[in-house]
Amino acid sequence: MGAAPAGALLRWLGAGRHSTARAVPELWRASWRVGPVLTGTVLTLTLLLGLAGPVQFVAMGAVVGGLTADGAGLWPAVTFLIVVAAARTVLPVVVEPLTGELVRRIDLNFRNRMVACLTGPYGVAHLEDSGTRDLISTAQGIASPGQGPGSGARGYLNLIALKAGAFGSILLLAQYRWWLGLGVAAGAMVIRRHILAIWFQTAQALSGDVPGLRRSEYLRDLALRPETAKETRLFGLGGWLVGRHDTAWTTAMDPVWRRRRSIGWRMTVVDLAVLVLAALAGVPIVLGLVSGDLDAAQAVVLGGALTAIVGLGGFLPDADFPIRYGCLTLPSLLELEARMTARRNADAPAGTLPTVDGGRSGAPPPEPVPPEPAPPAGPLGDIRFDRVGFHYPGVDRPVVDGVDLTIADGSTVALVGANGAGKTTIIKLLTRLYEPTSGSIRVGDTDLRDLDPERWRRRLAVIFQDFARYELSARDNVGFGALDLLDDRTALEEAADRAGVLAAIRGMPRGWDSPLSRNYSGGADLSGGQWQRIALARALLAVRAGARVLVLDEPTANLDVRAEAEFYDRFLDLTSGTTTVLVSHRFSTVRRADRICVLDGGRVTEDGSHDELISLGGTYARMFRLQAERFVDG
Template sequence: MKRYLRFWLELLWLSWKRYPGQTSALIVCKLLSVVLVAITALALRDVVNAVIDHDPRTAVVAGLVAALAYCAMAHLEGLDTVIIFVLVERIGLLELQPQIDHDIAAIEGLDHLERAEFLDRVTVVRGAAWGLVFGMWVAVDSVFNMSRLAVLLVVLGAVNPWLLVLLLFAAAPLWFEQRAQRMVNAAETETAESFRLQRHLFNLATEAATSKEIRTAGAGPECARRQAEAWQDVAKVQLRARIRGARWQLAGWLLFTAAFGAGLAAVANGAVSGAGTVGDVVLAITVLINLRLAVQMTVHRTAETAGAGRLIDPYLWLRDYVAAESARRKGSQPAPDTLRDGIELDHVSFTYPGTTRPALDDVSVRLAAGSVVAVVGEYGSGKTTLVKLLMKFYQPDSGTILVDGIDLQDLDANGWRSHASVIFQDFGRFQTTFGETVGLGDLEHIDDVERIEQAVRWADAQDLVRRLPDGLDTQLGRSLGGVDLSEGQWQKAALARASMRRRPVLFALDEPTASLDPPSEHAIFKRYMTRARSLAEEAGAIVIVVSHRFSSVAGADQILVMDKGRISERGTHDELVAAGGRYAEMYGIHARAYAIA
């Protein structure tokens, strides 16, 4: 609860700092509402007593006060609601949501995206900024509702001090409600993985990229069945938690209702016996009814406040995780503009989270500055993992990666990546304009048409751009009303994106032409080999080519053959062919396959 309080105070301070007038007006509205409840009750008592005492002037004045107080309360409640929603949308959608997105994107690695505990929290927090800010105002409202309870009890105590005992019974629904809400919150976190599964199955059957195979295989009914099972798992756990919680809520309200009835009976008995006035009875009834409403509203708001925990706990967990990752991984040394020695991997091993087999196992190799390095091997041999570690997406479990003698972990991640260009085999398909999807490769120059056109030429994508209806301004993605590209066209767009940076010191091409036809592949590799030599002269750049097509790697200065996470062979093309090992065998199979084709 202390963490919740600190978080709510942060949000309240942010609201006041950004919108001081509206925030102050909202607090004043809530304060006046508390006072007006007591004024209304006291004025109604005076009306009744004045009528019995035949004092019309006092009755009229008291009646006017009661009417004005009631009207003011009604107006303030409406104004309160309007201001809250304005502030929640402004702070939640314009302040907190961008901060959540920034925090998640600020994590420099990728391993968190493969951890269930992280994904569970993201599932809950995604789009939750509105609820987080609304939860803060609900908490504020709970404080004022409790203040209203206190004021009502003070007024009630003036009629009969024993009625103050109701305060204890008013706490019962609050305590039981919080217990019930904790059960519901725990159930939501427990079912987050099943919730993600059912959403994944829904996407499989409804997205164009996967629905073709689903329909061809006739697997739609099976996807629907499994999605229903996942939903049932979610509903079963959450329903069980809500039923248990409802029992606790019922117990709390039964206690308060019994005390409420006893209090009314005591006041009525006092009036009959002459210990009080009829006005006291009216006052007591008015206060008790308002007390019941105040308790009900307090319980409701307290439940919402406790319910906000289902968002706050994951949000604070994510925030702590981001802070811990930033402290653990943050390098401060600037990345080199030019490589002089190169990159050295010294006994590097790495295993992906949730697996047991090393993706890289005791890898040691030197990548000389100004060299073209080819990495070949079967699928799952560790080729892409090597590139990911060089991009600082993961930290080695053991061993070090040195860049010109400096540990890669000591380099600023953003600075290092700004000196690198890479295309991965699972490249992104960004549904923006074609020019922007290329320009994203160097965000500072996303509007530089000349640089974008040069990158398009490097990727041999000029004909593709000419065929697009609006050229570089063509919107991509049918879901956004644009055009869709073939797999090979998307890959050319990704190649162009990787070519945006003019002077990278690390240029990695991970299966860059897997979706292209042989003529396009040959033309592109010829261009990139020329560019690689130019980058080597300018910046001592290392160009890494990961490919299963051996004709593409024959001209590399060094070829690394990977097998089960280890480097089994290394050397030039001629050296490896002459050695007659695994590389020579795979090259022969590849050459014969192309000859037959």
């Protein structure tokens, strides 16, 4: 079947003119892929269920015919009616669990696809884009809670059953007057277009102010999440948050309520129109009865058929509601997939990345990630920044401005500078979370842009200043440094030991399996310093797995003085053979580096060893003395 006839059929089956053109075919494609047999079975049974309606009208007519014909043929007709009625009762019991399973698979498929497409691009810029965040929120159902694409499919199935019943009824009416059923169906469709428009506009109004809805959810979560609740309680923000949440939510929802207020009378108009249609449609049947063209038995059949068709003109709660709300998420998801695929393709040098099908094939996503081949051994070569410039997307001001920097293979380079000088940004460029907007970064003889991102990632062990605190087990928190060592207890314990957190993990209620969050039963909460040690252990595991570039952005900011001293006493041992980039405001740490680069306003202003920079007497020397004096004075 070509695309145009297929589209026309889908529209007739219920997509309606207001559905997003791409979304509905995609819904059925997904349904087919997650279960061709299941989809086929559910569709067939649904059609049978729908057609059972007109068959029951025929059975009722036969019973009335039997009664009016002095009982002739009554009992076979009654038996037929009982069988059909029983089938109409039993079929839904069979169809419902199958439909439920289809809904589950469709929802899971779209959830997996969203996660897969967002993890596709290598960097993080796409996750910081406000347009993408809006799409993510809509795809997650911010405007249609609890109604995923699976509900949409369920709504369509209900509609298909009703339409199949109406189709059979048109055929029954055609036995008497060929135009009767078609005419009533046309009238019902005209009324229905109006009702679809009302519901479409209401559903659209819901997704009209997604940024506003996001803001209101954020304000609500501020009061609910333990991480922020500490401050919001102590600053007494409770009342303020309630007020701001109230305003944000009311503003975002106002267009929806305004539409809903007008729905009442518009629905009444539609109901009245359906009544008029029913009355008009009944006229030919009444006339037929009066003229003797029709007997009572025929009138029962035709009357039943008419009701089935007329009913399609009104609001169909089991179909319209789940369709309108269930399908709200789909266009956003498809738009996300398109954007992320484009970005991913732009990231990858041709042919270097495996294609992620994002669950579109319907195949279950691989749960355990298969271990990747070990990164190539051997030296990396020097890392060279060559006139690197960068500004964040949507910001004109350069944050990194013509940086030249060479990090010799196996050496330790420290980046220092005031807050906002661009240290973390340089690390983000080195780790390819962002691409330089000018200049280039080379590793050995290769431009970073030409390296396979996955292979480069495997050579990095990074702790960011705002490192992640996963609400998962201690094993996962450390093991994420090298997934292929996730089950290697010895490697995990060694990394945790070197980072000084092994005793704390062993002391937890469920040891390595303890969730590192009080939000889960049996969970353990860690101190700020213990979290930092967990992050260190993660990076050290990555080094053990073959990473050759260790990047530590403020690795000891949360450690107590003794722990910091211990860490740096063992630092050379921990990092031997690796190229290390270290960012720290603690000069006791920085001075041990082979080279120190001072950054100011995104530029390298001083570059040399500790002794060289001290004798230079510039910014570094001033900052170092200031800190040293304060310790001495203290």
